[in-house]
Structure formats: C-alpha cells, structure tokens
Amino acid sequence: MTEIAAARLKKRHAAEGRFRLYGRMAIIVALSFLVLLLGRIGIQGYSTFTTNTVSLPVYLDPARIDPADLEGSNFDYVVALSLLKRMGETEDEFGSASDDAMALVSRDLGFQILDKVKADATLIGKTVTITGPVKADADLYYKGELKRSTDEADRKLNDRQLDWLDRLKKSGAVTSGFNVAFFTNADSTEPEQAGILGAVIGSAMMLLVTALIAVPMGVMAAVWLEEFAPKNRWTDLIEVNINNLAAVPSIVYGLLGLAVFINWFGAPRGAAVTGGMVLALMALPTVIIATRSALKAVPPSIREAAWGVGASRTQTVFHHVLPQAMPGVMTGAILSLAHALGETAPLLMIGMIAFNPGLPEGFTSSASVLPVQVFIWENASERAFHERTAAAIVVLLVFMIAMNAAAVILRRRFERRW
Amino acid sequence: MVAPMTVQSPLIRTAAPHSHHPVSLEPSKIVVRDVSVFYGAKQALDSVSIDIPGKAVTAFIGPSGCGKSTFLRCINRMNDTIPGCRVEGAVEIDGEDVNDKAIDPVVLRAKVGMVFQKPNPFPKSIFENVAYGPRIHGISSSKSELEGIVEASLKKAGLWAEVSDRLGAPGTSLSGGQQQRLVIARAIAVNPEIILMDEPCSALDPIATARIEELIDDLRQQFCIVIVTHSMAQAARVSQRTAFFHMGRLIESGSTEEIFTNPRESRTQDYITGRIG
Ligand SMILES: Nc1ncnc2c1ncn2[C@@H]1O[C@H](COP(=O)(O)OP(=O)(O)OP(=O)(O)O)[C@@H](O)[C@H]1O
Ligand SMILES: [Mg+2]
Secondary structure (H helix, E strand, O other): OHHHHHHHHHHHHHHHHHHHHHHHHHHHHHHHHHHHHHHHHHHHHHHHHEEEEEEEEEEOOOOOOOHHHOOOOOHHHHHHHHHHHHOOOOOOOOOHHHHHHHOOEOOHHHHHHHHHHHHOHHHOOOEEEEEEEEOHHHHHHHOOOOOOOOOHHHOOOOHHHHHHHHHHHHOOOEEEEEOHHHHHOOOOOOHHHOOOHHHHHHHHHHHHHHHHHHHHHHHHHHHHHHHHOOOOHHHHHHHHHHHHHOOOOHHHHHHHHHHHHHOOOOOOOOEHHHHHHHHHHHHHHHHHHHHHHHHHOOOHHHHHHHHHOOOOHHHHHHHHHHHHHHHHHHHHHHHHHHHHHOOOHHHHHOOOOOOOOOOOOOOOOEOOOHHHHHHHHHHOOOHHHHHHHHHHHHHHHHHHHHHHHHHHHHHHHHOOOO | OOOOOOOOOOOOOOOOOOOOOOOOOOOOOEEEEEEEEEEOOEEEEEEEEEEEOOOOEEEEEOOOOOOHHHHHHHHOOHHHHOOOEEEEEEEEEOOEEOOOOOOOHHHHHHHEEEEOOOOOOOOOEHHHHHHHHHHHOOOOOOHHHHHHHHHHHHHHOOOHHHHOOOOOOEHHHOOHHHHHHHHHHHHHOOOOOEEEEEOOOOOOOHHHHHHHHHHHHHHOOOOEEEEEOOOHHHHHHHOOEEEEEEOOEEEEEEEHHHHHHOOOOHHHHHHHOOOOO
C-alpha cells in the first residue's frame, strides 16, 4: 500500500519536473530568438548610426561657374576636380577620373556650394572648405562592408577609388561620427542623405489621427454596450461582430480604406489623415474590447453605491465606473495604437508607399510612415539602403517601447489605489 | 391609489388579520400592496402587502433566498437596474406610487437611501464619499456649506471623531465597521426620509456591529429605517416592528415584541426558534 503510494508520488514528481522543464525550454527558445533578432537588428542598425564625413577645400573655378546661371552650373564637377587635385591626379580626356571622384563624395557638397555662392557671389574664384557625407558606397568601404579583397568587377568602387579613399582617410580629411543627417533628413534618392525624420513625423501625425478617432469612439461604444445597451439579440450580434472585426486581416481594412475613403469620399491618397482613418477602423475593435473588459472588471458594488445615492446612469458611469476602468482603458488604447504603428499592409493599399523626399507638409499631403519606410528601403536596389532598414527598425522599436512605457506609466498613475 | 390603512383592507393578506391589535392612527410612511417580483420567469415575491411606519425601525427576517433583499429593492426601485426584473403591484411612499411614470428614480433614491451588505465606499477620499450625493443633487450652494453637510453627516453617523483629521484619506482605508458608517453618512448626506439597510452588519465583527446598532437606534428619531437581518437578536434589539418572509411571501408582520414572544404563525415560531432557516 505504502509502496504503491510512494511510487505514485514519485511519478507525480517526475511529471511535474518534466512539465517545468518543458516550460523552461520554451522560454529559453523564445528568448534566444528574441535576442538573435534584436542583436542582429542592433548590430546592423548601429553601423548606420555612425557615418563618415569628408572635409574638402574646393576651388570655385570661375571658368566653370556661371554667376548668371548658378542653378545650371555643375558643382558636383567642381567638387570632383578639387578632389582630383588633392589626390594629385588630373582629369583625363574621357572624364572618367572626375566620374570616379564624383562617386566618392555626396552631392550634398555640391548643393552646399550652390547655397554659399547664391548667398555670396564674391566667393567665386576663391577656395572654400566644404564638409559633407561621403557617398554611401565609400561609407560602406570605410565601415568594412565593401572589401578590397572582392574581385574589382564585383564591387561598386574600383581599385583607384579605394586608393583615394585610403589616402583621404590617412590625410585626416575623413572623420567618422554620429549620423546626425539620418535623424534630420527625410527620404532621399541618395542613400547617404536618406533620413528617418520624415517617416517619424508622418507616423506621429498618422497615430494622432488614429488616436483622435479610435479612442473616443471605441470608449464611447464600449461604454454604451457595457453600461447602457439592453441585453438582447441585437446587442449580442453587435458583440460577436466586434470580436470578429478584431480578427479581420489588416489588409482588408486597407482595401476598405481605398474603396470607401479614397474612391468614394475622395480622401487624399497616401496622406496621414487617410492612413490614420484606416488604422482607426482597425484599432477600433481592439479599443472596444479592451475598454469593455476594463469596465467589466469594475466591481458592481461601485455602481450600486452610486445608484443608491441617486446618481443617474450617466453620472454613475462617468463619475465612478469609467475613472475606475481608466488604467485598463488607457493600456488597451495605447497597445492598440502601438499595434497600428507597426501596420504596413493597409497603408500600402492606400498609396502611402510614395517616395517623399521632404517632411510631410500637413495631414492631407503625402507622407511616409516608419514601417513603410522600412519596406521601401529594404526593397531598394542599392545596398546602402539596406543598412538604413535596420536603423529604421531600431527607431520604430524605440517608438513602440516608448509607447508601451507610456502605457505602463499611465496605468501606474491612474491606478493610485484608493 | 390605495386608501390609507383602514380596517377593511387587511394588513397582511397571507396571515390572519390582527383583530386584537389596535390600528395605529399615524399614516404609514410606506404602503405596499400586492407586490410581486419576477426575475425573468422566476417569481421571487408573491403579492406582498405591508405598511411600514415612519420614524421607526422595521426589520425583515426570513431564511436565505426568501426575497427580503428583492423586496427592499422595490422600495427605491433598485430592481430597475437588474436586467429581466419585473415588479408588479404598488409601493407608495407618503401616498405617491414610486413606480409612477412621473417619479424619477434618481430623485426617489435621494429620498430613499440604501446601505448594502458589504461596505462599498467609492474609491475616493472620505470627504468625497460623503460630498458626492449633495453635489450631484445640488443640495449645497457653496464649498463651506458642503463642508458643513459632510461634517454633520459624519457626526450623525458617529464617524466624525475618528476621521475628522483625515478627510482626505481614501474611504477604503477605513476598517469595515468605519466603512459601513461612512456609507451610512453618505446616505444621510442627501437628506433622505427612508434608509434601507440590507444586512448592514453581516460583514462586521461584534464590536463594530454594536456601534452600528447604536447608530441605527439614534437615526430612528429622524428617519424611517428598514433593515434586513439574519440575526434574530439584532432584529429584537434594534427594531420596533418585524416582518417575517418565507419563500417569497410575507408570512406575518407586527410589533417586534409580539413577533418574538407571541407569533401567530407556526412558521414564524419555527424560524425564530431555529427550526427552519
Ligand atoms: N438578480 C437576480 N436574478 C435572478 N434571480 C434573482 C436575482 N436576485 C435574486 N434572485 C432570486 O430571487 C430570490 C430572492 O432573492 P433575495 O436576494 O431577495 O433573497 P434574500 O432573502 O435577500 O436572501 P439572503 O438572505 O440570502 O440575502 C432568490 O431565489 C434568488 O435566487
Ligand atoms: Mg439578501
């Protein structure tokens, strides 16, 4: 008898031990994937957060700059010639030397000269020192991602260009530093000048629209369903459908936005307001469900107490129940907004994939958003853009972590238990 | 309309009329006639009729599930808030039917305060708990007047001495007995005429219970109090009149002394002596 009991006990312990082991293994696997993912993104993104800039004295050759037609002058060529001179080279008859030189420094230097000369025409004929980014391929070489050991035919830069880059670096003209431009520029056709700011602002604007629509509407709908609606077949039907809507694939909302908002209401294509409306539709069921469960969690005794002293239904809800449910409502709203922030597919449907070289001008003008920016860069043919992808993902993740942190903080604040 | 209590309309339909007991001449505060309550298809109360006097404590006793709380909730229309609950019959306060279309339950509930089984202060400060009722009913016109009402209500509820120095503290930080007195103060603050109490002491220890009982005895001077209790001793101590419910029916009601010493119904006798319950 006791032996059987002991054996059973042993078996039970073994089962428990096994179960714990499985649990730990699952956690370890999940965590290692997370570390792998974040590590990879972090390492890749990190290299984008530094960049190489070059300082070059540029001789503003009056023979090549037409003061009457500054916009028509080829300043890139002027910069290239100065670079060649510094390397002790001269232009050859095919212009290939200057082509090689032009492929090393960003066109940003040429634009800087244009601005300078526009402001002060007397600079023509003098030598000015210009600082700007190196071209993305040169940057990759400095970061060791483009290697000399690769066959010359297979790399973007030839041996001569690599020699020049080495010499520039040795002479101290090239310095490595924090990539400020990445955070202050919008997208660009030149990878070294492409930045994330346009997408950050676009995402923020779009989220604002989403929040302004989805949160009040979702909370009100939930309050009505939970506190006021009669419990009958119609409200049951509504409830079931809201739960179903939360599971509808997001691309369907994109199609809906395209068909209803753009083609029917004439909402602007690819604008923050349109994207915000589509994402608001998508976030609405989640906000409603989160709010309802927060309202359900408020003890009924609070409602009875309020009714007992003669508070109306509305007063009961807005003075007691909703404030009590606020932490849950806030958390639900912010998490569904964070989810909306990372949404890509529906935005592609409504034309948010356009190339936007400037910051968004307003809610109704074309804008880029973070996840779509990631998508665009990852699809770009130039390798230098791919590096930006990881950096953009890091920014997106930071954005999300900030939102989640806000949710936690708000929850703590409202939760001040009485 | 139901005529004020006269001899031809018997007090208790289910029980034999009190022929030997003289009918009080003071009109009853609450007159209930033929009240039946249904939760969906289930009948919880079966044509209850009773007269409840003002400025006295009436105790409802009876076994669990007999419909005491349900009946109490008819008086301030709290049953309205329960989905599927249907009330038939007439409940009149000072001759006015509470179920009349013209009666706003919000106003009614200010007149008929309620204290629940479990203390349920709002998750707000002690001051706010008491001030909430006067505020939503627009009873006070200034801050100092409101403070006066709060102080007076807390004093009447016998809580002032214990909380006067921490009115800003959360109501839920008080002990169970203090919370229950806070809830009574909250009910008093809106100047009710009637206070309904549903087992107000069942979650309290004997000392806190004794304090509440004292308080109920004090409040009787000003309010019509109806209390549901499972404690025979409590009913005997605090009430002047007692009504015994059994399986959705009012079996008998009368002066507390009479019910406890000389009940007419055997079921009452059985319940009081602990044979059913
Ligand atoms: N919300 C409700 N929905 C359905 N049935 C209910 C509801 N509330 C009460 N009942 C039923 O009505 C009957 C009377 O309930 P009530 O709560 O009035 O009893 P009670 O006398 O107060 O009991 P107790 O002494 O246990 O509090 C019970 O049979 C109960 O099951
Ligand atoms: Mg009860």
